[in-house]
Amino acid sequence: MAVAAGKAARVASRLRGGGSALPGLVVERLDPRFLTHALAGLPRGVVVITGTNGKTTTTKMLVAILREHGLTVFSNPTGSNFTRGVISSMVAEISLSGRLEADIAVLELDEAHALKFAAEVKPTHALLLNVARDQLDRFAEIDHTAKLLAELAEQTTIAVVLNLNDSFVSRIAGRVRDGVGITYFGVDPSIAGRLPELQEADVRFEDDFMPPTPSANDGLLKPHDERSFEVRFGPTDRVGPMVLKQRGLAAMINATAATSTARVLLGNEFRETAAVAALERVEPPFGRGEVIDADGQPLELVLVKNPAGFTVALSTYGSTPVTTMVAINDNYADGRDVSWLYDVSFESLRGKGAALTSGVRAYDMALRLQYDDVAVTQIEPDLDVALARFLAEHKDEPKRIFCTYTAMMALRRNLAGRYGLANFGEEAQP
């Protein structure tokens, strides 16, 4: 009954053209045990991926590797990464008996919702990516976020995969149940100097923090140049070299996390060539460096949501400065407090300046840039007006938009109409 009602809600919400969480809400009301029923007994278990940055990219990568190995994978690809979003995704793929036809589930969950989910379904595996300042108005404190991840690890039944270099995450190793496997992913010691690009050093106080010594089961990122890298396991095993479609060190470390986790899940079935083939085909997720053809010129949409993420985005794209717009909203999903913009350095934009700032907090963003001596040409809070101007006045140049979540949704909707792009949540599957 619950499944049929959910399917009806899904059709209804599609017709209205929005709201990926609505069918989930309907099913959850009707049958709160729905998740347990549907996910119980998946032969290869339930994998939860969480942490502050890189959830969506890493989930996509792990799913691609598993599918390349022939597994039927259930995932929550719509970016609706709360429990209801998971249910919404399942409703589409479930038989009316309430069983999910899949070998394994790989789920991206927000830190707080991962725990709510674990109260319903114990994950067999958990991949814990990192902890950074993110929407402190929701989680209140970084220490609190780290605690949420540790509690998730305590409830995981078979194995956890932890970030070797993030002390908030690697120290969780002491919290898992007896018999639960521990695997790490991290960076090769030769590039340890680049860690500040990936995490905030200023909130980590363990001056004497010594990362655990990696074993041959732990994947270490070894870049060859800006684009090419391999993942090393012990002295001899290598996955790669490979080149991702998404640029930047953050994407490489996500691929390292996905590869390390895939090896845990697949054991002897893991094939390096399949992993490389899958990773090289993964398209950047929606808004994470997605490139749109705008009148013959590339337009990149880059989602920013916290100081670490914005800093990584600026350093990733800073080497190729292009005409830039920054769009900042302050709805719940964006983070209502815009204070975090003052924990990001915008100096890399100084050379070319910003063509436009937009969004509800367009003036606050322009003010922030003023304090970093970045020239702002125009301020236009209305996103549609700003986008139209940005496209018209820079027609023959490559362009880039840094935007918060709800600003990105609005811009993507507008761009989809202009250039006939796939709708959100309906990305082409590999």
Add this chain to the structure above:
Amino acid sequence: MSSRPNGSSPDSGTSGSKGRIKIVHIYPREMSIYGDLGNTRCLASRLRWHGYEPLVHQHHPGNDFPADAHLVLGGGGQDSGQARVQDDLALNAEVLRTLAEDGTPMLMICGMYQLFGNTFITLDGERLPGIGVLDVTTQGNAKRMIGPVVLETDFGDVVGYENHSGSTELGRAQRPFGTVRSGMGNNGTDRTEGAVTGNVFGSYLHGPVLPANPSLADALIKKAVERALGEPFVPGEIDDGIADQARLRQVRRLVG
């Protein structure tokens, strides 16, 4: 539109400087996780734009406290951050109290505002002593007060963002920093926000509070200049058009 509100070059340097002002930011690592370092950045830039030479000093636990500070700033942190600075603050309490009594302008946000009060009583009933510069007492609370804020203050409307679980009560003679027009303020009940004693300002407002409220920033600068140089503050020409728009739009959104 110029990026620099007064059109000066970034390296106008010390030549022709009207004087040097020393800003001390206390515990930037432990107690500035919500962008409060933006206040220091704002004051340094504005001092430069006004023609003065800012000198920014970061004070970390265990280091000697610079008693020649002209302006002292502090921000908000996590409970673990407060625990990490507690001892150093107690060690330097006398120096800070003397500077405060001497008229040194100070801006203490959120966690440091609480520690500049008399006592912080945690949820478990533990009493953590503050340095008592402001006559306020804070009680840990199960409920967090989170959201955008508009205040009415001596400097006009002030906007910011609060995010605190402590509920603060003012002593009988303690003046608040402002009256809440929108938001929770000190405790969500008496419509007071922050506290002011002499030139010491305590407030829960992040944002950070100074960039969008330049009249408050310049009030702190004026006091610092007068004290440091013993002569009147001579402001430069600064175009605050963008800051004013940012603030006015928040006021309009929140109180109409």
